[in-house]
């Protein structure tokens with residue numbers, strides 16, 4: 001088979017224009033590739049056509065608008081557009097249902113639609129995170145439903161997306177792309193594609209299943225490592241030791257070709273991937289009679305953090321003389337991680353809910369999240385400014401740190417708070433110097449494990 005992608009000028013379709021698909025489409029178009037984006041969501045397609053983007057990813061709205069304006073990115077709900085492209089990249093959503101089972105509907109419908117439009121010589125690159133075996137056993141048979149045969153008429157490769165929100169566009173060009181091909185021919189073609197178009201390094205796996213497992217191991221490791229940091233933080237708190245000091249010293253030990261790399265403790269783990277992928281892996285293992293204890297332990301440790309943080313706040317304001325049921329708490333940063341405006345599975349929600357349940361008056365502010373999304377998720381109208389949120393507060397809790405907050409004048413905010421005010425650092429963000437200056441301003445500082 002001769003792949004169509006082995007030509008100077010190629011066209012790529014990207015199926016699924018959510019977080020991942022939009023970033024991939026904008027990056028390829030930005031590098032001069034003609035891209036057709038296909039999504040079933042009419043509103044999303046119209047939004048991109050109108051030069052708008054609801055995703056709060058640094059640089060993404062501008063990159064999409066530029067690509068669309070330059071005529072490099074076309075978007076449509078019509079799958080027929082795929083037929084005219086040389087490579088088809090698939091990045092539809094892969095949520096899980098009860099017990100970690102993949103909710104297959106997006107994968108099924110996308111693969112069946114693509115199958116109906118495939119033509120000889122095309123390469124289908126599947127990026128969505130799935131339980132190992134899904135590409136071979138579910139996706140490829142659906143692609144073949146249109147009559148062509150995988151490996152003979154068209155190629156398939158699985159290339160997981162490993163970008164993290166907040167730095168997605170940079171990571172798309174920096175992280176090596178893992179490639180597992182249906183056969184050696186497909187794998188090699190996918191490697192040529194990523195190397196020549198985005199100029200990224202590739203890592204070849206010997207099978208699709210190995211590449212699928214790489215993605216799940218990535219997020220298993222991250223979730224597990226954060227759980228380690230969170231449990232360490234709780235322990236350090238109990239013995240009066242600064243967890244960040246312990247982590248920094250520990251991380252200086254060389255190990256396994258790099259060094260020990262314990263991540264930072266925080267208010268909990270959220271987002272669409274780390275809360276889902278470990279369970280997807282756990283379920284896949286359980287179906288084969290393998291019990292992954294560490295997945296369960298890590299998920300439980302991380303899921304326990306919001307209640308722990310709400311407890312720190314309640315205890316902290318109580319010690320300063322205001323019982324939580326009479327306290328006013330200002331929360332700055334609501335998204336699931338620093339520097340994104342994504343509220344999906346954000347751990348800040350259970351913190352706010354627990355405080356409100358305890359009777360606290362909670363004000364919330366996040367400049368990266370549209371106010372209507374905050375109202376919809378939190379059932380609270382957000383404060384328009386940090387100053388308004390902080391007015392009269394017994395606690396200022398930073399639960400997600402955004403670069404925009406660097407401009408906040410903490411001394412000025414302090415003049416607006418209650419006379420005694422707890423400063424809760426929910427992201428282990430502040431270094432010891434800043435902690436000292438916060439204390440100098442009269443805040444009572446508390447961090448997780450600090």
Ligand SMILES: NC(=O)c1ccc[n+]([C@@H]2O[C@H](COP(=O)([O-])OP(=O)(O)OC[C@H]3O[C@@H](n4cnc5c(N)ncnc54)[C@H](O)[C@@H]3O)[C@@H](O)[C@H]2O)c1
Pocket residue numbers: 015016017018019020021038039040041044091092093094106107109110111127128129130161162163164165272273
């Ligand atoms: N968000 C992340 O940071 C991230 C990072 C790495 C990997 N991933 C993985 O990448 C995949 C996509 O994630 P996402 O966050 O972009 O999801 P998303 O929910 O933001 O986007 C999925 C998109 O696919 C569209 N879609 C659904 N069914 C379709 C169909 N049949 N045909 C065409 N389009 C369809 C939806 O309308 C939506 O726009 C998932 O498997 C996810 O686990 C996500």
